Amino acid sequence: MTGRRDFRHPALLAATARSKVAADHGGGSRLTLVCVGGGRVTLVSNAALSAGIPSTSQTRSDPAGDLVRALTVLIATPTLEAGAADEGAVDLAALLTEAGHRPIVVSRGGRLEPRLAEAGGELIRLDAASRNPVVMARNAASLRTLLRQRRCDVVHAHGRAAAWSALAAARSRRIPFLTTWHKGFREQNALKRFYNSVMARGDRVIVPSDQIAELIVARHGISWERIAVIPSAVDVGRFDPLALTGERIGAVRRSWGVKGDTKVILVPGRVLRRKGHHVAVLAACRLKAMGIKNFLFVFAGEDHGSSRYSGELWDLVLATGSADVVRITWSPDDLPAAYAASTAVVSAAIQPEGVQRTILEALAMARPVVVSDLAAGRDIVLAPPAVPEERMTGLRFAASDDEALAAALVRLMSMPDAARRAIGRRGREWVAGHCSPATVASQMLAVYAAVTERRRRSTR
Numbered sequence: 001m002t003g004r005r006d007f008r009h010p011a012l013l014a015a016t017a018r019s020k021v022a023a024d025h026g027g028g029s030r031l032t033l034v035c036v037g038g039g040r041v042t043l044v045s046n047a048a049l050s051a052g053i054p055s056t057s058q059t060r061s062d063p064a065g066d067l068v069r070a071l072t073v074l075i076a077t078p079t080l081e082a083g084a085a086d087e088g089a090v091d092l093a094a095l096l097t098e099a100g101h102r103p104i105v106v107s108r109g110g111r112l113e114p115r116l117a118e119a120g121g122e123l124i125r126l127d128a129a130s131r132n133p134v135v136m137a138r139n140a141a142s143l144r145t146l147l148r149q150r151r152c153d154v155v156h157a158h159g160r161a162a163a164w165s166a167l168a169a170a171r172s173r174r175i176p177f178l179t180t181w182h183k184g185f186r187e188q189n190a191l192k193r194f195y196n197s198v199m200a201r202g203d204r205v206i207v208p209s210d211q212i213a214e215l216i217v218a219r220h221g222i223s224w225e226r227i228a229v230i231p232s233a234v235d236v237g238r239f240d241p242l243a244l245t246g247e248r249i250g251a252v253r254r255s256w257g258v259k260g261d262t263k264v265i266l267v268p269g270r271v272l273r274r275k276g277h278h279v280a281v282l283a284a285c286r287l288k289a290m291g292i293k294n295f296l297f298v299f300a301g302e303d304h305g306s307s308r309y310s311g312e313l314w315d316l317v318l319a320t321g322s323a324d325v326v327r328i329t330w331s332p333d334d335l336p337a338a339y340a341a342s343t344a345v346v347s348a349a350i351q352p353e354g355v356q357r358t359i360l361e362a363l364a365m366a367r368p369v370v371v372s373d374l375a376a377g378r379d380i381v382l383a384p385p386a387v388p389e390e391r392m393t394g395l396r397f398a399a400s401d402d403e404a405l406a407a408a409l410v411r412l413m414s415m416p417d418a419a420r421r422a423i424g425r426r427g428r429e430w431v432a433g434h435c436s437p438a439t440v441a442s443q444m445l446a447v448y449a450a451v452t453e454r455r456r457r458s459t460r
Contacts (some may be wrong), residue, residue, distance in 0.1 A: 071101045071153040071452065074146065075121075076162035078129035081110035082270065082302060084182035084232075085158040087357065091233060092156065092180075093121030095441050104150060106143065106162070128162035136165050143169035153452055154178060160185070163198040176451035180206040184215050184352025184374075193219070203454075204447050206230050208355040211377030215352055228447050231380075232357050233440035236432050239336050239364035241424075248337040256298050256327055258341070263295045263413055266342035266367075268331065268358040271303040271310050276348030276372060278316055282402035283348075285320040287409065295413070297346075299328045300338060339365035343420070344412050347375035350399050355380050364431040366424030369394035370408045372401075382430070393427035 073096055077089035090112050093103035097120030104122045108129045116123055124146065126139055139162075147155070147169055155170040156178040157163035163179055170177035179202035187193045199205065200220040206228045207213045213227045237243075258264055267280050277299055284297045303310045310328075317326050332338045339345060345362035347353065352374050359376050362369050371381050373396055378386050383396040395412060397404035412420065433439075 071096075071448065072150055073101055073103050073154045073156055073448075074143070074150070074152045074166070075103055075105045075156050075158065076128055076143070076166035077105065077107045077158040078162050079108045079110045080105070080112040080116060080123075082112075084354070084357065085180075086110065086112055088180055088182060088232070089158045090116050090119060090121070092158075092444070094119035095233075095437075095444060097121065099441065099445055104146075104152070106146070106166075128159075128165065131161050136161065137168075139165035140168035144172050147173045147175060153455075154448060156180065157199075157202070158182070160195060160198055163201075167198055167201055174455075176203050176455050178202045178204050178206065178447070178451065181212060181216060181354075182208060183354040184212060186351060187219065202226070203451050204228055206444075206447065208232060209377040210379045212352060212354045228443070230440060230443045230447075231355055231435050232360060233437040234357075234360045234364050234431050234435040236364050236428070236436060239339070239361050241336075241340055241366045241428075244337055244340050248334055249341045252332055252334060252337045252341045255332065256296070256329065256341075258296055258298075261294055263343040264341055265295060265297045265409060266338065266345045266362075267297060267299045267301075267348070268335075268338070268345065268362070269301045269347070269356060271299065271301050271313065271328070273309045274349060274351040274353075275301075276350045276375075276399070277309075277313055279348040279350065279372075279400055279402045279405060280346060281313065281316050281320060281322055281326060283405040283409065284322045284325050286403060286406035288322065288325060290406075290410070292410070292413075295325060297326045298342075299326065300331050302331060303328075335361065336365060339367050342367055344409065345369045346405070346409075347371045348399075348405060349375035360431055360435055363393060363424075363427035364435075366421070366428045368412055368420055368423040369427065370405065370412060371396055372399040372405075373397070374399040382426075391426065392423055393430055394423065 075089050075092055077085055080086050080090065089105055089107070093105055093116055096103040102122075103120070104124060105116060106124050106126045106128055108127055109123060109125055113123060126142060127135055128139060130136065130139075143165055146152070152175060154176050155166050157166040158180050167177055179199045181199045185192075185196045185199075187196060197220055200216055200222050203226070205216065205222065205226055207216065208229070208231050210229060213229055216222060216227065217224065253264070256264070267277060269275050271277060280297055280299070287295060313328070317323050317328075339362050345359070345367045347356055347359055347369070349356075349372050353376070355376055359369055359371060359380070369381055371394060378396075381394045381396060383392050383394055395408040397408050
């Protein structure tokens with residue numbers, strides 16, 4: 001895109017440049033980003049923080065001798081069930097705990113609670129998912145009390161209902177308010193646009209990709225400087241194709257009923273209309289009509305039964321005669337093996353999705369991906385004609401265009417194995433360079449350092 005801006009704060013750029021230092025620091029010692037006098041961002045080892053020993057650069061830039069202290073961060077998210085906001089809140093709690101800070105998660109709760117406890121986060125139950133104005137006002141009052149009692153330094157909201165209450169509480173206490181905007185929300189009318197706008201009201205707005213950053217600026221007109229582009233972290237150690245055994249991959253294929261040389265086209269993620277599973281069904285029908293054999297679409301994700309979409313999806317499968325080439329199943333326990341068992345991973349999203357974690361995981365597993373232009377931005381999935389073929393990490397197609405999806409899959413499946421492996425290798429290299437936990441942590445902590453330093457200066 002012509003004239004694309006770099007949305008990252010200068011401190012964030014500095015942190016990115018230092019991320020390899022953090023990753024390679026001797027003996028696996030972790031580094032924490034802290035902001036000291038003069039707005040400088042300094043890397044301090046966790047060992048030094050634990051011992052209360054300031055770094056040399058901190059001593060120079062902080063003549064007042066202020067000690068580096070742990071932050072108490074209130075994370076507001078509607079639920080802890082599934083989805084980008086829920087998992088993002090848990091990942092943030094783990095990141096903050098690892099850096100020596102204290103995360104407090106306010107939420108209705110859910111099945112991710114054990115993961116939150118393991119990550120070192122504290123859960124305080126509140127009906128943060130309610131969109132009832134009376135409940136939201138009551139939540140805001142409860143959060144104000146909590147911010148005062150726990151002396152919180154930052155409020156970070158994931159999800160709109162929780163964000164409205166958190167915004168009111170943070171503003172009343174003059175505490176920095178951050179939001180993480182995981183995907184593009186629909187804006188059917190003025191009321192929905194206003195409801196969504198809370199996610200653009202943060203002192204800093206964190207987004208997973210340039211695509212979502214551009215969407216927010218276009219819709220809400222916020223300044224570029226308030227946006228930080230930080231992708232989700234991916235554990236490339238867990239999602240490592242070389243760490244898998246043939247037995248694990250075979251077990252997943254058997255559970256799907258896959259035999260012989262059948263090529264699996266994996267469509268991971270929750271079964272929701274916005275994910276575009278119906279587009280994939282129509283693409284499967286087109287592949288059959290072309291006479292292509294030995295392929296199987298596997299829709300591996302959760303279906304909470306909260307809508308009619310799953311029923312409509314089955315009706316479409318039956319109506320198109322695609323039952324022999326489509327499987328609908330739950331997300332497998334062994335996700336790395338599921339990716340490895342696939343020839344390609346598809347996201348046919350029909351609404352802006354930011355960066356789906358499943359796409360990043362598939363790239364980490366060296367799987368070629370095929371995504372709609374709303375499933376991931378051009379900065380995430382590199383595809384011709386935006387890049388030469390020797391740099392591609394996948395293919396892209398126009399959202400809702402099942403014919404284009406089918407054509408992309410034909411092209412991918414027609415490639416020699418060596419060409420597909422090269423695409424996968426480049427995808428893994430991209431994720432390792434942009435989404436490693438050390439890189440993401442350094443970027444996120446730089447944002448925290450910037451907003452807390454600004455508050456410190458304003459209260460002098």
